Amino acid sequence: MPADQLDLIHCLLRRGEQRKVIAARAGVSSRTVYRVLARLGSVPRPADAEYVARYLSQDERCEIARLHDLGWSVRAIGRRLDRAPSTISRELARNRDPKTGHYLPHHAHTQAWVRQRRPKPSKIAADPRLRAWVRYMLKQRLSPEQISGRLKVRFPDDESMRISHETIYQSLLVYPRGELTRELKVHLRSGRTTRKSRGTRTNKHSRITDAVSIHDRPEEVEDRKIPGHHEGDLIKGSLASNSAVGTIVERHSGFVTLIHLPEGWAAEKVAAAVSAEMSQLPAWFAKTLTWDRGTEMARHTDITAATGIKVYFADPYSPQQRPSNENTNGLLREYMPKGTDLSVHTREDLDAIAKQLNNRPRKRLGFHTPAEVFAKLLAEDQTKGVATTP
Known part of the structure; x- marks a missing residue:
């Protein structure tokens, strides 16, 4: 840290400013300010310092x-x-x-x-007897929560032998100041030597550019009455095989299309395979496609350019926004179980599986099959075409 920045932090600490205020003024994190304060031991509070409004006067x-x-x-x-x-x-x-x-x-x-004086000595640092027991039970590979509970059983009438599991975790991982040696960290069952963040999940699918949200999708998609709107995703095989199969379901009829991906599920491969399959469908039956936020759909603009199908993306971690596809993926796991190599399934195998699903009666369709609904739609379209021919 530059000397002038450190001097500013020291000055603001002596004035009794709050850590958040100091962090903002010095351009550092609140945690950095805490570490500076910890190295100083403490800073004398100025005589004219006052409480902020949230504290009792x-x-x-x-x-x-x-x-x-x-x-x-x-x-x-x-x-x-x-x-x-x-x-x-x-x-x-x-x-x-x-x-x-x-x-x-x-x-x-x-x-x-x-x-309010900071930093405070931890309870473990201040009590040698408690520290010895915590050390002993950590070496016995008890978790901090088990240690906290066991001390209550072992010393039911001794309030000095009470400690929360959070205090033990902080002594080990967050603010180690010598009261528990670093070697004891290896006795934690998780094996971690740093605290795992519980902050906001980062979106690992941020590499999809020009993604159009599901909330911008036409309203006609919602009620399933108009055919031509699809939901899609990948089902993936074992990690070793790095294999996957694309699954697309039409919302009105439940008609299933399976995408063969023999060369892997890189974005350009998925875009080419989806384009090839969807281009075989009538234009009135291929209007939109709603996909999960997987990076395999990073080339979604290629699909739109090749087929005219508009691609929309569901919200992150929201499979309920693609219910037809999620339900179908569950059915497909009977044919392609989790943890197996999906690359063993040929194009003919996938066609046979899709045929079985499309000939499966659905309660939502009055126990008709998706294939029957699709055939009826085709017949109606052909009838319209004949009727409009001059």
């Missing part, structure tokens, strides 16, 4: 004491001070005189300043 604490002595309820005090009842309840519980039971506002305010 000394005047509010005095008012809590006065109203509490008058017999006001926690909720009534909260309404008077515009604070949550839980805030008042915790404040009263942690700052009572152990002998008399009275709330001590001035002592409470002083203790609040003390409790």
Whole structure:
């Protein structure tokens, strides 16, 4: 870190600024500010530093004491001070005189300043006996949650031998300051030496350019009454085989088309195979295609250019937006189980499987088959064509 940036952080820490404010001013993360503060040990709070509005002030604490002595309820005090009842309840519980039971506002305010001092020594660092037990049980390959629960069983009447599993995890992975040696990390069953982020999932399909959302799809697609709108995806084989089969289902009839991908499922291969299959369908039966956000559809513009079919993309991790395709994929797993090499299925094999599915009666179709519905649509189109011929 540049010296001037570090000096700025030190200056803002001495002024009592919050970590988030310091991070924004210095152009670093809040975690970086914490690390600087940890190396300093602590920074003396300036005499003129004040609480931000979210903390109770000394005047509010005095008012809590006065109203509490008058017999006001926690909720009534909260309404008077515009604070949550839980805030008042915790404040009263942690700052009572152990002998008399009275709330001590001035002592409470002083203790609040003390409790805010950072960094704090962890509970493990402050208690050698607790630390020894945690070390022992980690070496026995117990998880932090098991350690926390086991200590309650082992020492049912000793409150000093209580520790949460989160505190153990933080001591091991987040803020190791020597209280637990790094060697003990290897005893965690996960095998990780760093904390796994639980933040927002990143979209691994971000490489699809010019993707049109499912929410921009024509309204006529939703009710299944008009034929020509399809849903598609890949079903994949074993990791070793890196094989896949494309599956496309027409929403009105349930008609299934299987895409043979003998050369793998790279985007250009999928685009060429989908274009070849869909171009064999009548134009009125091939209007739109809604696909999962898999990168195999990165060349979706090639499909549109070759066939005129408009491609739309479902939201990430939303298979329920392609119900016909998801249902069909479940049926296909009877023929192509998970974890198997799908490259062994020839074009003829896929045609035979699709034929079986298309001749399977569907309750939604009044127990007619997709093949029968498709044949009826073809006949109606041919009749229209004859009727309009001059």
